[in-house]
Amino acid sequence: MSVKIQISQKTRTKIEEICKSFNNEPGELINVLHKTQDYLGYLPAEAQEVIGQELKIPTAKVYGVVSFYSFFTMIPKGRFPVSICMGTACYVRGAERILDELKHQLELNVGETSADGLFSLASLRCVGACGLAPVVLVGDKVYGRLAPDDVKNMVDEYKDMRGAV
Amino acid sequence: MANNKKQIRIALRNCGFINPENIGDYIARSGYAALASVLGANNPQNSIDVIKKSGLRGRGGGGFPTGLKWEIASKNHADQKYVVCNADEGDPGAFMDRSILEGDPHSVLEAMAINGFCIGATKGLIYIRAEYPLAIERLLIAINQAEEISVLGNNIMNTGFDFNIELRYGAGAFVCGEETALIHSMEGGRGEPTFKPPFPAQEGYLKKPTNVNNVETFANIPAIILKGWEWFSSIGTEKSKGTKVFALAGKVNNVGLIEVPMGITLREVIYEIGNGIVNDKNFKAVQTGGPSGGCLTEKFLDTPIDYDNLIAAGSMMGSGGMIVMDEDDCMVSVAKFYLDFTVEESCGKCAPCRIGNKRLFELLEKITEGKGTMEDLDHLKNLSKVTKDTALCGLGQTSPNPVLSTIDNFWNEYLAHVVDKKCPAGQCKALKCYIIDTEQCIGCTVCARACPVGAIKGEKKTPHEISQEICIKCGACMEKCKFNAISIK
Structure with a gap:
């Protein structure tokens, strides 16, 4: 699924600047995509078209790279991106049960963003915090040694911030 | 670090002892002295010989002799050559490279410069996961500081040798740990592997000779140059020298990174360093080598750990993940877990890996749901072997290992799922x-x-x-x- 949007002239100019900072070099495509995603939060199809034009490569090639790497996303993430580590250490320590509880509490499947844009759910491959297994990240904040019973409290904390800016 | 007695720190020698954002700390612990001595001696072949004689082998998993790799790259002539550091640590459950880059970034930079001088390269690239922001930040600080005092950059230490290092970012693809895939990714494309030969040492980044080594491999280099190959090769076993960093995790009491001499036994690692199994449960298996490795049982607890013994036992060294499992873990589910990983990470270029792994996963899923038959078990074995023999790159050639090793070591558990429709560990939901x-x-x-x-x-x-x-x-x-x-x- 991708979101079809009309990008503003300002965004277009910004993407062009990013491409230019890498000398419009096709070999720098991945770096360009990283910077663009940093700026927009995701990589909509229209942004990929602009990048293709600037680097003089087919949009299909840009899309091929975007879809190949799990770090790039074409769906905007939630305000509180929730990621669960599904590395081996977390798996052995019960990450699957935590994930079930997260899906239940957030009413989301992996890879989805909630309609109000508050939460998104993703599964990651090892964040290198195996000593804290099982691990969940909300934004940059790490929750370690979680039990399924802890999930509701954790999620509620963020739901309470719905109104806050 | 728990129980230091059994541990020897070479690759992790500075981690935790220095401020990684201050080059002075690194220099105070003989930092850049190895580079100075290599540049001063001005005899690249001699330095390559030191690495060769030390017996150092690639720590990323393959175990290829590092000195030999350098020699091949040095003998291929070109106007430009590259040194690449593979920091695309993707094994679930392994984080030694991250710790080295965050705790001692200069040791990697110094080693890359030494490597560059030895093979005649003036450019270094570090391919690092975008998921490691702190490591990226520390590397950038380290590169800046090193350039300021001229131990990196142009005309290093007034010797006329230039060596510049840049970062390239990964974007979350496990297969990019494979050398050829990594190079395609650095060139801005999809990280799909290509057939070897040509090896990167002949035709690598931008079609120029390229030497690719892993972070931990590089971290060993300055120590070997300074203390000599005799010292390094006195540690370890006959064919595997030095130490290895393992990420001990799972159901052990002490989890974390350990650095132990090659040849140590699993029993020492799990019961002495790891202080036994959580809640005094029974040990069942230890998984080494990540998604490419296998599960080792009790009968291997006293086998000395090195590259060759692990392969003989049906597993592999891999990058050093070591996941301990107890009686509550179902081995069929563990195999399924790894296949799930491989299915998702397969780049899709070759059919055996793209289709074979998917079918393997489905068979395992069927078995854990209690719908498996004896024919499925035969099919599982055959398909594993075919995938192993025919896949294009290391990912597909090793992905059936978790299946094969659990079949070898836990055949009864497979039978219990298929014949009795029971999961002995009580983990498979459908069979509970x-x-x-x-x-x-x-x-x-x-x-x-x-x-x-x-x-x-x-x-x-x-x-x-x-x-x-x-x-x-x-x-x-x-x-x-x-x-x-x-x-x-």
């Missing part, structure tokens, strides 16, 4: 059957109230019963029962 012991149950109704689907029926003060048709096997009743009347059959 919660039952209430009528002798123990006093009819307190707590379980019936806890059940989210109303599967438990019974009058107050009389033994209850679980309807297996309705039960969703969530285990809520068992957690709530105060009389231990509910068990899994």
Whole structure:
């Protein structure tokens, strides 16, 4: 699924600047995509078209790279991106049960963003915090040694911030 | 670090002892002295020989002799050559490269410069995961500081040798740990592997000779140059020299990174350094080598760990993940877990890996759901072997290993799933059957109230019963029962 949007002239100019900072070099495509995603939060199809034009490569090639790497996303993430580590250490320590509880509490499947844009759910491959297994990240904040019973409290904390800016 | 007695720190020698954002700390611990001595001696072949004689082998998993790799790259002539550091640590459960880059970034930079001088390269690239922001930040600080005092950059230490290092970012693809895929990714494309030969040492980044080594391999280099190959090769076993960093995790009491000499036994690692299994449960298996490795059982606890012994035992060194499992872990599920990983990470270029792994995963799924047949087990074995023999790159050639090694070591567990329709570890949901012991149950109704689907029926003060048709096997009743009347059959 991708979101079809009309990008503003300002965004277009910004993407062009990013491409230019890498000398419009096709070999720098991945770096360009990283910077663009940093700026927009995701990589909509229209942004990929602009990048293709600037680097003089087919949009299909840009899309091929975007879809190949799990770090790039074409769906905007939630305000509180929730990621669960599904590395081996977390798996052995019960990450699957935590994930079930997260899906239940957030009413989301992996890879989805909630309609109000508050939460998104993703599964990651090892964040290198195996000593804290099982691990969940909300934004940059790490929750370690979680039990399924802890999930509701954790999620509620963020739901309470719905109104806050 | 727990139990230091059994550990020797070479690759991690500075981690935790220096401020990684201050080059002075690194220099105070003989930092850049190895580079100075290599540049001063001005005899690249001699330095390559030191690495060769040390017996150092690639720490990323393959175990290829590092010195030999350098020699091949040095003999291929070109106007430009490259040194690449593979920091695309993707093994679930391994984080030694991250620790080195965050705790001692200069050791990698210094080693890359030494490598550059030895093979005649003036450019270095570090391919690092975008998921490691702190490591990226520290590397950038380290590169800046090193350039300021001219131990990197142009005309290093006034010797006329130039060596510049840049970062390239990964974007979350496990297969990019494979050399050729990594190079395609650095060139801005999809990280799909290509057939070798040509090897990167002949035709690598931008079609120029390229030497690719892993972070931990590089971290060993300055120590070997300074202390000599004799010292390094005195540690370890006959064919595997030095130390290896392992990420000990799973069901052991002490988890974390350890650096141990090659040749140490699994028993020493798990029971002395790891301080045994959590809750005094029984040891079942240890998984090494990540998604490419296998599970080792009790009979291998006293086998000295090195590259060759692990392969002979049906696993591999890999990048050093070591996941300990106890009696509660179902080995069929573990195999399924790894296949799930491989299916997702397969780049899709070659059919054996793209289709074969998917079919393997489906077979395992069928077995864990209690629908497997004896033919499925035969099919599983055959398909594993075919995938191994025909896949294009290291990912597909090793992905059936978790299946094959669990079949070899836990055949009875597969049979239990297929023939008796039972999961001995009680982990496979579909095969679980919660039952209430009528002798123990006093009819307190707590379980019936806890059940989210109303599967438990019974009058107050009389033994209850679980309807297996309705039960969703969530285990809520068992957690709530105060009389231990509910068990899994």
